[in-house]
Amino acid sequence: MTSKIHTSGTAVTGDGAHAAGGGRGPVPPGPVDVEALHRTVQRIAANVEQVLVGKPEVVRIALVTMLAEGHLLVEDVPGVGKTSLAKALARSVDCTVSRIQFTPDLLPSDITGVSIYSRQAETFEFRPGPVFANIVVGDEINRASPKTQSALLECMEENQVTVDGETYPLRAPFMVIATQNPIEMEGTYALPEAQRDRFTARVSIGYPDAKAELAMVDEHTGHDPLRELRPVADGAEVQALLRSVRGIxxxxxxxxxxxxxxxxxxxxxxxxxxxxxxxxxxxxxxxxxxxxxxxxxxxxxxxxxxxxxxxxxxxxxxxxxxxxxxxxxxxxxxxxxxxxxxxxxxxxx
Missing domain, CATH: 1.10.8.80 (Magnesium chelatase subunit I, C-Terminal domain)
Structure with a gap:
C-alpha cells in the first residue's frame, strides 16, 4: 500500500474477505420507530455541526444520503470544509473508517487491494485495500485518473470487490463520502457519467456567512474540533436506522x-x-x-x-x-x- 492511503478506526487486516466483513446484501425493512430514529440522527447532526458551522442544510443532505444507504459527493472550491464534513460524519459513527487521498499516480489496486504470493503457503493471499471499511472518505477524488476512479464502481453499486477473479464482500453498512474540486481547478479530471451516477447525492458547501465565519474563527483557532469529536452512534445503530427507513x-x-x-x-x-x-x-x-x-x-x-x-x-x-x-x-x-x-x-x- 502506498503512503497516500491512511486508515483509521478499527484496522482492517489482510485476512481476506471473511475477516473484512460478512457482506452486505439488501437490508430488510424493519419496524418504523420514528422517534428513536429522530433522536439518533439529531445526535449525529449536532456532532457534525460542531465542525461544520452554519451549514445545517449541507448536514441534512449528508444524513439523508447515509439513511438512504447511498454515497455522497461533496463538490466545492478548496478550503470551505469538504474534507471536514466527510471526516466529521465518519467520526460520528463508531465503525471502521478509512481515508484515501486521490492523486494522479494512485493505482486501482491501492484502493481495492492486491493478491500477493506467499512463499510459506505457496499460494496467493489477498491483502484488502482501504475500501474495506464501513465509511470510506475519498479526498479530492477527481485528482486521480478515470482508470483509478473506476475502481470504486463495483464497490459503490454492488458492495463487493473483485480482484483476480475472486469476489470479496464489503462489510455493512458501507458508504463512500468523496470530495472533489470543480473541474475548472488545475489538475482535476471530470468524473465519468457512470461514476457520478453511483453517488446518491451531490452537495456544495459554499462560503460561510459573516456570522458563521466569525464563530469559526473564535472556536477553531484555539483547538481542532474535529480532533476532539467523539462517536455518538455505532454500526449496529446505523443498521437499525437503515432498516427503519426501508419501512417508510x-x-x-x-x-x-x-x-x-x-x-x-x-x-x-x-x-x-x-x-x-x-x-x-x-x-x-x-x-x-x-x-x-x-x-x-x-x-x-x-x-x-x-x-x-x-x-x-x-x-x-x-x-x-x-x-x-x-x-x-x-x-x-x-x-x-x-x-x-x-x-x-x-x-x-
Missing part, C-alpha cells in the same frame, strides 16, 4: 410522481443526458430518508422536492448550448418541480 411508506401516487419527474429530464432540450433509472430508485430512497428526518412514517411530496436537486442535478449532462447560456442542471430540476403537478391526498397516501 411511499404511496403509488408518489412513486408515479417520482417516475414522471425523472422521465421529464430525459426530454429536456437543454440536456444531452437525462437521469437514469438508478436515479429513480435513489430518489425514492432519499425521500424515505427525508420523511424519517421529518418524523413521519410516510413520504409526502415535500420530501421528494426537498431531495430532488441534490439527487438528480449531478447526473444530468447539459448540451453545449445550455452551458453557453450559463444554465445549470439544478435550475432545470427546480423548473421541473414547479411544472409537474404534485399528487394530492393526505400524506400522499
Amino acid at each position: 411508506h411511499v404511496s403509488t401516487e408518489l412513486r408515479r410522481y417520482v417516475i414522471e419527474l425523472v422521465t421529464a429530464t430525459r426530454h429536456l432540450p437543454e440536456l444531452r443526458l437525462g437521469a437514469s433509472p438508478r436515479s429513480t430508485l435513489q430518489l425514492v430512497r432519499a425521500a424515505r430518508a427525508q420523511a424519517a428526518l421529518s418524523g413521519r412514517p410516510f413520504v409526502i411530496p415535500d420530501d421528494v422536492q426537498a431531495v430532488a436537486v441534490p439527487v438528480l442535478a449531478h447526473r444530468l449532462v447539459l448540451t453545449s448550448e445550455a452551458r453557453a447560456t450559463r444554465r445549470s442542471a439544478s435550475d432545470l430540476v427546480r423548473q421541473l418541480l414547479a411544472r409537474i403537478p404534485v399528487p394530492r391526498g393526505e400524506g400522499g397516501r
Whole structure:
C-alpha cells in the first residue's frame, strides 16, 4: 500500500474477505420507530455541526444520503470544509473508517487491494485495500485518473470487490463520502457519467456567512474540533436506522410522481443526458430518508422536492448550448418541480 492511503478506526487486516466483513446484501425493512430514529440522527447532526458551522442544510443532505444507504459527493472550491464534513460524519459513527487521498499516480489496486504470493503457503493471499471499511472518505477524488476512479464502481453499486477473479464482500453498512474540486481547478479530471451516477447525492458547501465565519474563527483557532469529536452512534445503530427507513411508506401516487419527474429530464432540450433509472430508485430512497428526518412514517411530496436537486442535478449532462447560456442542471430540476403537478391526498397516501 502506498503512503497516500491512511486508515483509521478499527484496522482492517489482510485476512481476506471473511475477516473484512460478512457482506452486505439488501437490508430488510424493519419496524418504523420514528422517534428513536429522530433522536439518533439529531445526535449525529449536532456532532457534525460542531465542525461544520452554519451549514445545517449541507448536514441534512449528508444524513439523508447515509439513511438512504447511498454515497455522497461533496463538490466545492478548496478550503470551505469538504474534507471536514466527510471526516466529521465518519467520526460520528463508531465503525471502521478509512481515508484515501486521490492523486494522479494512485493505482486501482491501492484502493481495492492486491493478491500477493506467499512463499510459506505457496499460494496467493489477498491483502484488502482501504475500501474495506464501513465509511470510506475519498479526498479530492477527481485528482486521480478515470482508470483509478473506476475502481470504486463495483464497490459503490454492488458492495463487493473483485480482484483476480475472486469476489470479496464489503462489510455493512458501507458508504463512500468523496470530495472533489470543480473541474475548472488545475489538475482535476471530470468524473465519468457512470461514476457520478453511483453517488446518491451531490452537495456544495459554499462560503460561510459573516456570522458563521466569525464563530469559526473564535472556536477553531484555539483547538481542532474535529480532533476532539467523539462517536455518538455505532454500526449496529446505523443498521437499525437503515432498516427503519426501508419501512417508510411511499404511496403509488408518489412513486408515479417520482417516475414522471425523472422521465421529464430525459426530454429536456437543454440536456444531452437525462437521469437514469438508478436515479429513480435513489430518489425514492432519499425521500424515505427525508420523511424519517421529518418524523413521519410516510413520504409526502415535500420530501421528494426537498431531495430532488441534490439527487438528480449531478447526473444530468447539459448540451453545449445550455452551458453557453450559463444554465445549470439544478435550475432545470427546480423548473421541473414547479411544472409537474404534485399528487394530492393526505400524506400522499
